[in-house]
Amino acid sequence: MKNFLRTLLLLIIFIGFPFKSYTAEKVEYLKTDWTFKGLFGKFDRGSLQRGYQVYTEVCSSCHSMKYLSYRNLAEKGGPEFTEAQAKAIAASFEVTDGPNADGEMFTRPGKLSDKFVKPYENVKAAQAANGGAYPPDMSVLVKARGGGVDYIYSLLQGYEDPPSGITLDDGVYYNKYMYGNKIKMPNQLSDGLVEYADGTEASIEQMSKDVTTFLMWSAEPHLESRHKMGFKAITYLIILTILVYFSMKRIWSRVETEV
Amino acid sequence: MSDHEYTPKSKFGKWFNDRLPLLSLASHLTDYPTPKNLNYWWTFGGILTFCLITQIVTGLVLAMHYIAHADMAFDSVEHIMRDVNYGWLIRYIHANGASMFFLAVYIHIFRSLFYGSYKSPREVIWIIGIIIYLLMMAAAFMGYVLPWGQMSFWGATVITNLFSAIPLVGEGIVTWLWGGYSVDNPTLTRFFTLHYLIPFLILGLVVLHIWALHVPGNNNPVGIDIQKPSKDTVPFHPYIVIKDGFALLMFSIVFAFFVFYTPNILGHADNYIEADPLVTPAHIVPEWYLLPFYAILRSVPDKLLGVVAMLSAIFILAALPWLDTSKIRSAVFRPLYRQFYWILVADVLILGYVGAMPAEGLYLLIARVATAYYFLHFLVILPVLGFKEKTLPIPLSITEPVLGGSSNFALAKNKKKFE
Numbered sequence: 189m190k191n192f193l194r195t196l197l198l199l200i201i202f203i204g205f206p207f208k209s210y211t212a213e214k215v216e217y218l219k220t221d222w223t224f225k226g227l228f229g230k231f232d233r234g235s236l237q238r239g240y241q242v243y244t245e246v247c248s249s250c251h252s253m254k255y256l257s258y259r260n261l262a263e264k265g266g267p268e269f270t271e272a273q274a275k276a277i278a279a280s281f282e283v284t285d286g287p288n289a290d291g292e293m294f295t296r297p298g299k300l301s302d303k304f305v306k307p308y309e310n311v312k313a314a315q316a317a318n319g320g321a322y323p324p325d326m327s328v329l330v331k332a333r334g335g336g337v338d339y340i341y342s343l344l345q346g347y348e349d350p351p352s353g354i355t356l357d358d359g360v361y362y363n364k365y366m367y368g369n370k371i372k373m374p375n376q377l378s379d380g381l382v383e384y385a386d387g388t389e390a391s392i393e394q395m396s397k398d399v400t401t402f403l404m405w406s407a408e409p410h411l412e413s414r415h416k417m418g419f420k421a422i423t424y425l426i427i428l429t430i431l432v433y434f435s436m437k438r439i440w441s442r443v444e445t446e447v
Numbered sequence: 448m449s450d451h452e453y454t455p456k457s458k459f460g461k462w463f464n465d466r467l468p469l470l471s472l473a474s475h476l477t478d479y480p481t482p483k484n485l486n487y488w489w490t491f492g493g494i495l496t497f498c499l500i501t502q503i504v505t506g507l508v509l510a511m512h513y514i515a516h517a518d519m520a521f522d523s524v525e526h527i528m529r530d531v532n533y534g535w536l537i538r539y540i541h542a543n544g545a546s547m548f549f550l551a552v553y554i555h556i557f558r559s560l561f562y563g564s565y566k567s568p569r570e571v572i573w574i575i576g577i578i579i580y581l582l583m584m585a586a587a588f589m590g591y592v593l594p595w596g597q598m599s600f601w602g603a604t605v606i607t608n609l610f611s612a613i614p615l616v617g618e619g620i621v622t623w624l625w626g627g628y629s630v631d632n633p634t635l636t637r638f639f640t641l642h643y644l645i646p647f648l649i650l651g652l653v654v655l656h657i658w659a660l661h662v663p664g665n666n667n668p669v670g671i672d673i674q675k676p677s678k679d680t681v682p683f684h685p686y687i688v689i690k691d692g693f694a695l696l697m698f699s700i701v702f703a704f705f706v707f708y709t710p711n712i713l714g715h716a717d718n719y720i721e722a723d724p725l726v727t728p729a730h731i732v733p734e735w736y737l738l739p740f741y742a743i744l745r746s747v748p749d750k751l752l753g754v755v756a757m758l759s760a761i762f763i764l765a766a767l768p769w770l771d772t773s774k775i776r777s778a779v780f781r782p783l784y785r786q787f788y789w790i791l792v793a794d795v796l797i798l799g800y801v802g803a804m805p806a807e808g809l810y811l812l813i814a815r816v817a818t819a820y821y822f823l824h825f826l827v828i829l830p831v832l833g834f835k836e837k838t839l840p841i842p843l844s845i846t847e848p849v850l851g852g853s854s855n856f857a858l859a860k861n862k863k864k865f866e
Contacts, residue, residue: 332719418707
């Protein structure tokens with residue numbers, strides 16, 4: 189047992205080392221304390237609600253969120269707006285429905301069951317309106333970028349004047365965290381851009397943190413129940429393992445072999 | 448084998464057993480004499496069975512909600528993650544389960560390499576094992592394609608394109624595999640079909656693997672045959688069952704940690720971007736468990752020879768029982784082989800590492816050296832070692848080193864160090 193564990197440990201260290209250096213990013217991202225990390229990580233409800241506000245008022249004019257429905261806003265583990273609030277949010281959007289009995293498409297106020305309304309009809313329309321660049325759908329964006337939340341958080345704050353020697357084409361901006369440093373999205377955030385309903389000061393840093401938290405939730409809507417269940421499952425497994433260990437010792441005590 | 452004749456006690460049991468000896472089989476499995484000196488590296492066989500069943504069960508549920516269509520596959524996976532009850536749990540178990548399966552199979556294979564379990568009379572077990580391993584790689588590769596993310600699509604493109612290296616008919620074969628002129632919907636639907644089929648082929652081969660194992664019985668850390676079953680073995684139940692169970696629980700803790708706390712760390716971020724045939728990712732990398740072979744493939748400048756090298760790296764394992772000329776099974780009594788064994792382990796890990804890196808400069812050079820050494824190990828070192836190596840004296844029975852009170856005590860203690 190001891191030898192087995194020793195070899196195993198050595199192997200893990202040996203394998204872990206190159207793996208770590210493989211995932212390590214070249215740029216040092218900005219760090220902040222995310223409440224949703226760790227064994228008991230949970231979303232900060234206020235941050236999620238503020239993040240939703242930033243998304244609707246700033247991002248949603250170009251970025252879609254096609255996997256989210258308005259009902260998700262009232263679900264447990266999310267921003268947890270009240271159902272009445274979520275209904276009001278949904279109703280503030282015009283949704284195209286149909287065809288009706290006359291074969292015509294019509295618009296109506298949104299319902300909880302509707303998906304988030306998209307800013308553009310299709311990818312081509314989005315590209316045409318954005319100088320050929322497609323603003324990616326943000327539903328799973330956090331999971332689709334190597335640096336995850338830290339990357340998005342940094343990117344939003346990474347706009348700078350280009351260093352001398354770098355010339356940028358029209359509609360291209362310099363961002364020190366973007367891959368290749370050239371990004372087609374202009375800087376969106378400025379201090380006090382939104383007026384938070386809860387009175388929090390809307391600094392660039394605060395808005396970046398809130399909207400990134402919101403994006404983490406949209407990519408992993410069941411993160412909280414995952415963490416909760418994980419803790420229970422692993423605790424259960426550890427207790428069971430200990431019990432089985434002693435049963436095993438007992439059973440093997442009948443033979444003269446160590447186990 | 449101590450196949451004592453089993454007779455059911457009840458009248459019905461006897462009647463049934465005469466017609467279909469299921470009860471005899473159950474009796475054989477519970478009483479199966481197992482060497483009492485097996486260490487924890489031997490528990491991975493049971494762990495692998497658990498992995499296979501986990502993949503089949505979770506896969507079955509996923510297949511009920513997944514839609515194998517190029518336009519809907521990505522959406523349906525997100526539907527599973529968001530709207531299917533506990534869909535996220537089932538998908539994360541399935542995705543991480545594949546990695547756990549490979550982790551266990553690599554330990555299982557390298558255990559066999561260390562203790563010479565592939566040697567006579569266990570060659571058939573070994574070869575069935577290699578076929579299982581090949582099918583596992585095929586199943587894992589096709590499974591990775593199903594979410595239809597960027598890595599799915601481009602991984603499928605790269606791997607299927609390998610067949611175009613075959614002279615004359617290559618291009619035709621690739622078109623035939625794709626069901627068209629590029630990786631598209633027909634490719635996805637056939638990959639889904641095969642991904643569903645292969646696990647059941649593996650299950651069948653696992654039955655053969657275990658059947659073939661039960662003919663000569665288990666090898667053991669000392670690598671010598673069982674002399675007296677009554678002294679050297681314990682019945683499978685309860686001794687091995689509880690020990691395998693304990694090891695399986697430890698393994699499950701690691702498994703659960705991945706599923707609940709870092710479910711995406713073993714995957715690639717690009718696979719959360721929907722497949723786009725017009726945008727090639729910066730680096731196309733396979734899943735970690737295929738990286739050593741990917742490194743071998745890329746280390747050869749010629750496409751056809753690269754494919755040949757990669758396939759040879761796997762098939763060479765099937766010839767291992769005949770390439771290893773040593774009569775001694777366990778590395779415990781082979782001081783030189785033991786060193787070469789650990790060099791091989793390091794070599795494969797290095798190949799895995801450079802497989803994840805861009806194939807250029809120093810990485811490419813390391814990949815080439817490591818590839819050359821891989822083949823050198825199997826084709827030159829192993830055959831020569833069998834004749835040249837001065838092996839340590841082996842104990843008379845497996846009970847001897849276990850009990851440690853015999854005249855060979857010093858030897859037994861010496862052996863312990865390496866176990």
